[in-house]
Amino acid sequence: MFTGIIEEVGSVTRIEQRGEERRITITAANTPKELKSGDSVAVSGVCLTAIDIKPGTFCADLAPETWALTSFSRMREGAVVNLELPMKANGRFGGHIVQGHVDGVGKLIALERIAESENWWLHIEVPREIERYTVHKGSISIEGISLTIAKLEGKKCTVAIIPHTVEMTNLKSLQPGDPINLEADLIAKYVEKMMGSEAVESSLTIEELVRQGF
DSSP states (O other): OBOSOOOEEEEEEEEEEETTEEEEEEEOSSHHHHOOTTOEEEETTEEEEOEEEETTEEEEEEOHHHHHTSGGGGOOTTOEEEEEOOOOTTOOOSSOOBOSOOOEEEEEEEEEEOTTSSOEEEEEEOOHHHHTTOOTTOEEEETTEEEEEEEEETTEEEEEEOHHHHHHSSGGGOOTTOEEEEEEOHHHHHHHHHHHHHHHHHHHHHHHHHHTTO
16 A cells, blocks of 8 residues: 655666566666565555566566556556555655556656746646546646545546645656556545445335336
């Protein structure tokens, strides 16, 4: 489990096709020091398994589905990626609950400076499967970054970005139109499922009562 607080940015230095899978090599100053083979690591919001760990680098294998259904589809050698290690049991929740399971891929509309401010607006287009989980002031994971929704206009979602986040993540390397990984708030998904289950159970109970003549 992660919290969406990016610890470091790394660089994809190699993408190797291995049958149906791809193996990526990521270079980073600190993250490899904390990893051992088989550990989980979030790479731009995708939970991957670290292998072939060496000083300054680690690798991860990507299944075809991971490549096709995440922002990794735009990945090229030299791409900048956000890195986060799993939260420790005695750690702090700096962001929100992030699993590293991408729910959908959005599209970057723009990253623009707010007038007379050092902060930025990040505008993204959210797919339908994510839109229903977005609420004003709610949490969303964008490229693995825990962010708070500031504005909602249909499928357009806007979040405020502070300078530190721009400097310490891959956001400044992205271009309008780029696909971006999105993970909806886990709590919202559980609430939706529970509400749906209650509705089904209530409906069945009523039908059963009708059949029994009540």
